[in-house]
Amino acid sequence: MTTSRSEARAPFRSLLVANRGEIACRVIRSARAMGIETIAIHSEADRDAVHVAMADRAVEIGPAPAAQSYIDMERVLRAIEDTGAEAVHPGYGFLSENPKFARALAKRGVVFVGPPAGAIDKMGDKIASKKIAAEAGVSTVPGHMGLIEDAEEAVKIAREIGYPVMIKASAGGGGKGMRIAHDDDQAREGFEASKREAASSFGDDRIFIEKFVVGPRHIEIQVLADRHGNCVYLGERECSIQRRNQKVVEEAPSPFLDEATRTAMGEQACALARAVGYESAGTVEFIVDAERNFYFLEMNTRLQVEHPVTELITGIDLVEQMIRVAAQEPLPFAQQDIKLNGWAIESRLYAEDPYRGFLPSIGRLTRYRPPQEFVSDAEVVRNDTGVAEGGEISMHYDPMIAKLCTWAPDRARAIDAMERALDGFELEGIGHNLPFLSAVMAHPKFRSGDIHTGFIAEEWPEGFDGVALPGETLRRIAAACATLQRIEEIRRARISGRIDHHERRVGKAFVVQVAGESHAVTLKAGTGATDVRFEDGTVMRVEGDWRPGMRLARLVIDGVPTVLKVAPRIAGFRLRHRGADLDVKVWTARQAELAALMPEKQGADTSKLLLCPMPGVVVHVDVVEGQEVEEGQPLCTVEAMKMENVLRAERKLRVAKLHAAAGDSLSVDQTIMEFE
Structure with missing residues (x-):
């Protein structure tokens, strides 16, 4: 529609x-x-x-x-x-x-x-909104809705509710001012951190506590209301793929809801909107347990970041409708007119380095080439962005760079479309989460819809360190890199005038080293394709029109369409594909023999230094020189992009020297303190 x-x-x-x-x-x-x-x-x-x-x-x-x-x-x-x-x-x-x-x-x-100021008042305060929701017949989470004076009162309340609990800023949003506590110490620390973040981000440090539902799904309902008493819900969005309460991937509809639950949630969302005299677009957020019981979290009285997926499955321009409602026009449709069509996925591209604990990254976008946007009956690719190549990602604002969205008639094809779009997204100059987004799309649990808000923490408990590609994919990459290397050599030969007649008769031989494995291959080039023969006799055909200097290699390898991000290196390439970042070497047989004798360069020893993992400002230092610290003990807190990051001791140590104090602005890898 x-x-x-x-x-x-x-x-x-x-x-x-x-x-x-x-x-x-x-x-x-x-x-x-x-x-x-x-x-x-x-x-x-x-x-x-x-x-x-x-x-x-x-x-x-x-x-x-x-x-x-x-x-x-x-x-x-x-x-x-x-x-x-x-x-x-x-x-x-x-x-x-x-x-x-x-x-x-x-x-x-x-x-x-936007909505009337009175509705913002009522729903913007998370404590008041829960009381109104309960009065309107909306299911709510058990918790303490009164103001909390200090950390000890927070501990007392948390014990009464029962751990785990969620500590939240009353005026919060975007994951700021929010902590999960599993015991008294975490409740004290979480209360203080949430209070500081809330004051810094919203100018309002009021905190409340509610029961944390274990293994919940985060599902929200988009509502749209006008000034003539009309209110509709536009289906739901699943936002369960989160990190530190910050949404990373969203989709519409949810793979978990049935029609009865969808209808019940939508009707309750509209009941709440009517209870506060709501007008404009708004979102009612719920947590949903394994039995499809749902509980009100909050109402966002604004356009949501993830609104594009709703637009893609309904055909309704939410911004246009907001403007028309503000001009006192009635909604041009009723609830029975709302039809959900197909499936949409949104991946949030953040300026954060997944290999460094997802810490914020700032700098200049030396290359920014999103995939081509297009619309067809079979697939849609949409990229909502506010940056361009050469632009700078600043520490002053939110780290989100873009929202990459895909649509297809069903969920599996929408995910496939997202994988291809991520493969073709070129971004250089800063740390970013493109590899992690690819890893999520490929994860069996995500593809099956078996997800919850703890998905990231559960599947990557030690952090993200890249993707291990299947062996068959690595063989295709080996075949591709041998072909690319041959194309590079042909170009150099044409420039120098060299012609290798022996190679023309028997084919070009290489040893390709990728992900710790070596593949001896022989290449024979034909018209528009190269046949790559491995030692075991298997042959892979590589087709494509890649030329030296192109950053993307769009190939068909053994019948599989493949997009590779290519950066030439000495004797090989840096290859990125589906979340993997590979240093691929392409040698002659003699070069491979000599390379095996070369010692590996050892990195500098930083085990006795605490280095700043991202650009930021020191909020406070928790230790003094000469102090012994235990594993997991907080050392200092650094704020970056409006989020506080607590740096902790990795093992038992003694602080030898402090190099930074509260209020200092630090760059990446700047020394904060030394240990004995």
Whole structure:
């Protein structure tokens, strides 16, 4: 189902987008398609940002830190007044769920593209929202909804509820200000950390505690309501693939729900929306246990990050509908008109290094080439992004780079499409989670739908260290690399004028070393294809039009379509495929013999140093010089991209010297302290 933008005139003359990055670009696209003039705001750091270039007009509002620009309400209001914007879309985050902002706009006669301030008040406070939900007949999680004064009271409450518990910021969102505690010590530490994060991110340090449901699924309902009493739910989204309460992969619909549960959740979500007089797009989040019992978590009174998957299975442009609802238009459809079509997957591409514990990464995008977006009856690829090649990922903002989405008629084909799209996504210059996303897509439990919110922690308990590809895949990669090496040599021969007549008669021989295995192969090239013969007599045909200098090799290897990220190295290639990062050597037989005699270079010993794992600011140091520390004991806390990261001792040690103090800004691998 689709909604036509040509049926009505533009509901507003101008729309200011009070946000940045991919969501600002997303809103601008829909608004411009509706014939609305778009106005961007930006910080000093975002002068050359994509959303600024996309908008019809742009206004600089302050320095790089969000607190002095995007969430400085007075600066944003001044930009609105100076530009004469008729309406404002807040996106998500920043001021999107600030009722004071909505009221300030109303006072100035500017339309807020979102719910009424009263609904934001009620649902934005997680303590109050649970009480309202219970009164509206919505199933809720057991917990303590009152304010908690200190860590000892938090411990007392946690004991009464029963461990494990979830410690959460009342004004929280995006996984910030949230901790799981399994005992008293974790409750104390989690309370203090959540309180600090909440104050830093939201300016509100109120904390509450609720029962943590073991092995839950995180499933949310998208609602859409207008000012004429109409409210519909647009199916559900499964958001169970999370890390540190931050969503990584989302899909719609959920592979777990049946129609009866979907209907019950949707009706309760709409009942809650009606109870608070909700208008616009909103999301009611639930946790669902193994028996499909569901419990209300919170209501997000804004557009969700993962809204594209709902758009892909319903054909409804949520941003357009938000704008039309804000212009007092009725919804153009009723509940019976909502049909779910096919399956959609969203992978969040983050500037974080999975090989370093998913710690934030900043820097310049030296290469940024997303897969080609397209729409067909069999497949859709969509990439919502707010960056471009040459742009900089800053420590001041959220680490999300893009949201890669795929659609297909069923879940298996949607996952296959996502795997191919990830294979073709080129990103260089910073640490990123593309390899991890590929690993999730290939995981048997994910493909079967057997997932829950602890999936990542359960399947990668020691962290992510790459993917071990199956042996047959490695053989195909060996055949591919031998072929690529031969193409490289042909190019060099043409340049130098060398012709190897012996090779033309008997074929080119190589030894390919990949993932600890050696493969002796012989190549015979034909028209548009190369036959690669292994020592055991098996032959793989490699077809493709790769040329030296191309970063992607799109090949058909032994009948299997394959996309490889290729970077030439001395005597071989760096090859990346399906989450694996491989150093592939391609030698002559004599080179392989000599290489086996070369000693491996040893890395520097850093076992007695605590190095800063990411760029950030030291929040506090928990130890002093001369102090003995135990394994697992907190050493210091570093904040990066609005998230606190506690660095702990890996074993029993004595602190010899401190190199950093609270308030210091550190770079990656800068020494924080030394040990004896």
